[in-house]
Amino acid sequence: MSEPLFDYLLRLGDERLVLGHRLSEWCGHGPILEEDIALANIALDLIGQANLLLGLAGEVEGKGRDADALAYLRDAREFRNHPLAELPNGDYAFTMVRLFLLSAHAYCVLDGLRSSSHQELAGIAAKAFKETTYHVRHSAEWLVRFGDGSEESRRRVGTALEEAWRWTGTLFLADVVDQELQARGLAPDPAAAAPAWRALVDAVLERATLPPPSAAPLSGRGYRRGDHTEHLGHLLAEMQVLARTHPGAEW
Amino acid sequence: MSGPDAPADDAEAGESEWPLWEVFTQPGAGRPHEHAGSLHAPDAELALQNARDVYTRRGEAVSIWVVRSDAIVASSPSEAGPFFEPGNDKAYRHPQFYKVPRGVRSV
Numbered sequence: 001m002s003e004p005l006f007d008y009l010l011r012l013g014d015e016r017l018v019l020g021h022r023l024s025e026w027c028g029h030g031p032i033l034e035e036d037i038a039l040a041n042i043a044l045d046l047i048g049q050a051n052l053l054l055g056l057a058g059e060v061e062g063k064g065r066d067a068d069a070l071a072y073l074r075d076a077r078e079f080r081n082h083p084l085a086e087l088p089n090g091d092y093a094f095t096m097v098r099l100f101l102l103s104a105h106a107y108c109v110l111d112g113l114r115s116s117s118h119q120e121l122a123g124i125a126a127k128a129f130k131e132t133t134y135h136v137r138h139s140a141e142w143l144v145r146f147g148d149g150s151e152e153s154r155r156r157v158g159t160a161l162e163e164a165w166r167w168t169g170t171l172f173l174a175d176v177v178d179q180e181l182q183a184r185g186l187a188p189d190p191a192a193a194a195p196a197w198r199a200l201v202d203a204v205l206e207r208a209t210l211p212p213p214s215a216a217p218l219s220g221r222g223y224r225r226g227d228h229t230e231h232l233g234h235l236l237a238e239m240q241v242l243a244r245t246h247p248g249a250e251w
Numbered sequence: 252m253s254g255p256d257a258p259a260d261d262a263e264a265g266e267s268e269w270p271l272w273e274v275f276t277q278p279g280a281g282r283p284h285e286h287a288g289s290l291h292a293p294d295a296e297l298a299l300q301n302a303r304d305v306y307t308r309r310g311e312a313v314s315i316w317v318v319r320s321d322a323i324v325a326s327s328p329s330e331a332g333p334f335f336e337p338g339n340d341k342a343y344r345h346p347q348f349y350k351v352p353r354g355v356r357s358v
Binding site for chain 2: 032033034035037038041134137138141145
């Protein structure tokens with residue numbers, strides 16, 4: 001087994017890199033100029049967080065790989081992001097539902113991670129926590145407006161919620177890596193953040209006048225070994241093509 | 252996006268168009284809020300969030316005001332003569348006979 005902290009940082013970093021890339025796909029295609037800028041801002045926040053986390057992961061690994069090498073020169077099976085982050089954007093309702101569920105998850109995890117005994121990780125968590133607070137606020141306000149909006153917006157957000165909800169079953173999965181980090185005081189118990197996440201989600205769904213999702217969550221934990229949906233490979237092909245076509249290029 | 256001279260008119264713009272909002276940002280504590288620009292938003296909360304994303308990305312503000320453009324009452328450009336010109340030849344209204352002490356800013 002490799003260093004557990006390396007694995008843990010990859011999980012955090014990859015999730016932000018992949019979700020940030022997905023959001024960046026909206027750039028120039030947003031439904032209105034103001035939303036286009038809002039999503040690009042959030043995408044840049046996430047990619048900035050990924051840069052810090054993968055940079056630290058490279059240092060922990062100690063094999064000379066920097067954030068760019070980890071982002072651009074790994075294949076899909078080496079990525080450790082949660083599959084919800086890699087699903088295609090779908091319509092704006094799905095984009096916002098997915099962003100809300102993952103931002104709320106990040107918010108609850110980062111809250112505890114700010115107290116990590118690893119000073120640099122605690123610092124990154126504190127910075128990311130502030131950014132994530134806004135991501136939750138922005139996406140939550142859209143959920144409320146879709147749910148409590150027109151017949152069509154309500155139908156679309158309901159469909160998006162059922163679809164995204166199936167993937168939330170493994171958000172708080174704790175495995176040997178989490179247990180090891182918790183034992184060393186580096187990261188909180190993932191399960192401890194679950195009640196706060198559910199309370200946050202329920203409060204927003206209530207404001208949105210949306211019923212709790214009924215879809216049974218999937219339990220597959222294969223993504224921790226590198227099993228992903230077919231969508232991640234396509235995403236990486238586009239994200240990595242420049243770096244792989246011109247190895248070592250700087251600009 | 253319509254310019255500042257075109258007040259938001261929901262009926263004219265059609266129901267699918269969001270209303271226009273004017274954004275005022277305060278560059279620092281104790282400074283006045285200044286007009287930064289305008290944007291479209293469906294309601295006040297999202298106008299505030301959009302203003303944050305469009306006008307304060309580089310740390311330009313410590314506070315934001317948003318107000319519906321159609322709530323602003325503006326003077327008429329065609330009446331600018333009688334409205335403003337009477338003030339132009341009354342030099343005694345300008346405090347130009349005082350020296351501003353060194354170290355005083357934002358005057």
